[in-house]
Amino acid sequence: VIERGEVAVGTQLVQAIPPGLFWRFHITVHHPEYVKFNISLTRDALLGIYGRRNIPPTHTQ
Numbered sequence: 517v518i519e520r521g522e523v524a525v526g527t528q529l530v531q532a533i534p535p536g537l538f539w540r541f542h543i544t545v546h547h548p549e550y551v552k553f554n555i556s557l558t559r560d561a562l563l564g565i566y567g568r569r570n571i572p573p574t575h576t577q
Contacts, residue, residue, distance in 0.1 A: 525543070525545070525549060525551065
């Protein structure tokens with residue numbers, strides 16, 4: 517896991533993720549806001565996005 521600490525919504529963040537690792541993050545939204553993700557992938561990359569409201573996301577459900 518790559519740790520970057522706390523970042524405010526509205527701040528641009530760039531993160532390169534080496535093969536075999538993952539990046540996990542948590543967003544706390546107090547009021548409805550638009551959140552945009554701009555993701556660049558290599559041709560053979562795999563991408564998984566999990567999200568849940570009020571409890572941690574999981575892929576084991």
